[in-house]
Amino acid sequence: MSAPDAPRMKIMEVCGTHTAAILRGGLRALLPPEVRLVSGPGCPVCVTSAGFIDGVIEWARREDAAIISFGDLFGVRGTHCSFAEARAAGCEFIPVYSPFEALKTARANPQKSYLLAAVGFETTVPLYALVLETIIQEKIPNLRLAVSVKTMPAALAFLGETEGIDGFLCPGHVSVIIGKDAYLPLSERFKKPFVIGGFEPDEVLTAIREIAAQLRQGVYAVKNLYPSVVSDAGNLRAKALIARYFEPADGVWRGIGMIPGSALAVRPAYAHYAIPITEADDAPPEGCGCAAVLTGRLSPDECPLFGGLCRPEDPVGACMVSNEGSCRIYYENR
Numbered sequence: 001m002s003a004p005d006a007p008r009m010k011i012m013e014v015c016g017t018h019t020a021a022i023l024r025g026g027l028r029a030l031l032p033p034e035v036r037l038v039s040g041p042g043c044p045v046c047v048t049s050a051g052f053i054d055g056v057i058e059w060a061r062r063e064d065a066a067i068i069s070f071g072d073l074f075g076v077r078g079t080h081c082s083f084a085e086a087r088a089a090g091c092e093f094i095p096v097y098s099p100f101e102a103l104k105t106a107r108a109n110p111q112k113s114y115l116l117a118a119v120g121f122e123t124t125v126p127l128y129a130l131v132l133e134t135i136i137q138e139k140i141p142n143l144r145l146a147v148s149v150k151t152m153p154a155a156l157a158f159l160g161e162t163e164g165i166d167g168f169l170c171p172g173h174v175s176v177i178i179g180k181d182a183y184l185p186l187s188e189r190f191k192k193p194f195v196i197g198g199f200e201p202d203e204v205l206t207a208i209r210e211i212a213a214q215l216r217q218g219v220y221a222v223k224n225l226y227p228s229v230v231s232d233a234g235n236l237r238a239k240a241l242i243a244r245y246f247e248p249a250d251g252v253w254r255g256i257g258m259i260p261g262s263a264l265a266v267r268p269a270y271a272h273y274a275i276p277i278t279e280a281d282d283a284p285p286e287g288c289g290c291a292a293v294l295t296g297r298l299s300p301d302e303c304p305l306f307g308g309l310c311r312p313e314d315p316v317g318a319c320m321v322s323n324e325g326s327c328r329i330y331y332e333n334r
């Protein structure tokens with residue numbers, strides 16, 4: 001039980017997998033009324049800019065190349081169309097479950113050009129780095145990368161500054177790579193709890209309870225409640241691989257805009273293995289609440305388009321496209 005005048009706590013679960021665990025487990029109903037959970041920008045498909053989609057489609061058309069990407073990127077719209085709509089108009093797109101499938105495809109069809117749309121967070125970047133390394137070592141001439149990868153700490157700093165979030169349930173999978181220590185400067189700077197938790201319902205609840213306890217006590221700390229897979233320093237091998245091929249860059253997040261230092265770009269020494277894309281965010285469709293959903297200002301079911309004009313089979317905004325998108329998770333668990 002909580003005191004009737006208990007102060008409100010706005011806690012952000014940053015990653016879509018946590019949102020799914022919370023919705024599927026019915027965990028909201030178990031929380032005291034003063035705890036408000038809001039979703040964050042932790043779905044890579046949701047934050048991929050319209051400019052990136054446009055740039056990839058334009059390049060494919062110009063070079064008569066096939067685009068390879070994760071399947072859930074297919075429904076995300078650029079300024080004019082999505083990959084799926086461009087495919088219907090004649091472009092060749094190949095959905096894959098793993099970036100390594102791009103290598104197999106390129107080796108098997110040396111006469112054809114391919115572009116791997118490399119989208120994701122710190123979790124996927126080591127895979128792209130390995131793809132790049134293989135292209136270089138095997139001298140594969142017909143596969144290049146279009147890179148739009150984002151990093152979480154700068155995005156959390158942006159949210160900490162602008163959105164009045166009281167505490168963060170840190171992204172679990174990203175934390176495996178970057179480690180607990182990556183959150184120490186953020187916790188110190190914003191004087192807020194940053195807690196790493198697992199994905200089982202009891203692990204999520206334990207993490208939320210830890211954030212709430214810190215807030216009630218007026219303390220803040222980084223706490224790792226997922227130590228079976230998250231270490232203090234993170235995955236050093238993966239981090240070294242990332243650093244070998246990528247360097248920090250400014251990132252354009254759909255619905256949010258440019259966040260300084262929140263992306264990774266291929267290092268200049270390897271730039272000819274990637275295509276340059278100038279990312280920009282387009283104006284959202286009329287009534288689309290994705291920007292507010294991604295920053296925790298709006299719950300997905302508060303968007304006026306939710307479940308009516310915007311549904312998984314006919315999405316208006318990117319948050320309804322991917323299985324990790326908070327609107328899609330809300331819709332499927334409504």
Ligand code: SF4
Nearest residue numbers: 289290303310317327
């Ligand atoms: Fe965007 Fe659709 Fe979600 Fe509204 S319901 S915020 S338009 S994805």
